[in-house]
Amino acid sequence: xxxxxxxxxxxxxxxxxxxxxxxxxxxxxxxxxxxxxxxxxxxxxxxxxxxxxxxxxxxxxxxxxxxxxxxxxxxxxxxxxxxxxxxxxxxxxxxxxxxxxxxxxxxxxxxxx
Amino acid sequence: xxxxxxxxxxxxxxxxxxxxxxxxxxxxxxxxxxxxxxxxxxxxxxxxxxxxxxxxxxxxxxxxxxxxxxxxxxxxxxxxxxxxxxxxxxxxxxxxxxxxxxxxxxxxxxxxx
Numbered sequence: 097x098x099x100x101x102x103x104x105x106x107x108x109x110x111x112x113x114x115x116x117x118x119x120x121x122x123x124x125x126x127x128x129x130x131x132x133x134x135x136x137x138x139x140x141x142x143x144x145x146x147x148x149x150x151x152x153x154x155x156x157x158x159x160x161x162x163x164x165x166x167x168x169x170x171x172x173x174x175x176x177x178x179x180x181x182x183x184x185x186x187x188x189x190x191x192x193x194x195x196x197x198x199x200x201x202x203x204x205x206x207x208x209x
Numbered sequence: 210x211x212x213x214x215x216x217x218x219x220x221x222x223x224x225x226x227x228x229x230x231x232x233x234x235x236x237x238x239x240x241x242x243x244x245x246x247x248x249x250x251x252x253x254x255x256x257x258x259x260x261x262x263x264x265x266x267x268x269x270x271x272x273x274x275x276x277x278x279x280x281x282x283x284x285x286x287x288x289x290x291x292x293x294x295x296x297x298x299x300x301x302x303x304x305x306x307x308x309x310x311x312x313x314x315x316x317x318x319x320x321x322x
Contacts, residue, residue: 129308141310203252
């Protein structure tokens with residue numbers, strides 16, 4: 097299995113809602129990532145987990161809360177988002193060793209109203 | 210940190226022609242350079258990568274060349290087809306940054322019939 101999966105594919109939420117994005121991989125990777133991508137822009141790193149521990153937080157606002165319950169799963173909990181948070185949220189995974197290939201999931205397209 | 214510049218931002222070619230996209234990087238310690246293709250509404254997909262122990266790598270119609278002295282690497286697509294139309298991102302690792310990648314700003318390639 098060489099795929100990263102994400103659910104849901106699309107999400108519309110109000111600014112007072114709480115929702116979660118989910119990511120799963122079965123490639124045995126121990127590094128997992130959350131990226132945010134705006135239209136016509138490159139992916140922008142948000143968080144990195146290594147061996148299920150948060151290793152990098154790119155100064156992301158606290159309304160985004162990541163969680164890594166086990167080596168195959170990665171969640172992103174969303175609360176009190178702003179309209180400018182509307183974007184494609186991509187999950188990726190890789191081997192933990194540095195400078196290894198990152199494989200992306202299909203993303204969740206999020207619209208905040 | 211690493212800075213990656215990518216040119217051109219848009220590229221239009223006739224079907225069957227070749228396309229070349231160039232990236233320059235700043236960190237001489239970087240030694241892994243992936244290229245991702247992202248079709249509209251889809252995930253970034255790794256199409257080829259190169260490590261600094263080689264100067265060129267080919268995979269059918271796609272090749273990547275690396276010039277470590279000049280700190281640039283290029284994607285070459287020969288015999289372009291309409292399905293090659295997409296946004297292409299180069300990337301380079303941030304040394305000392307764990308598994309962080311810096312992405313180029315992207316090239317919108319359009320292959321015209």
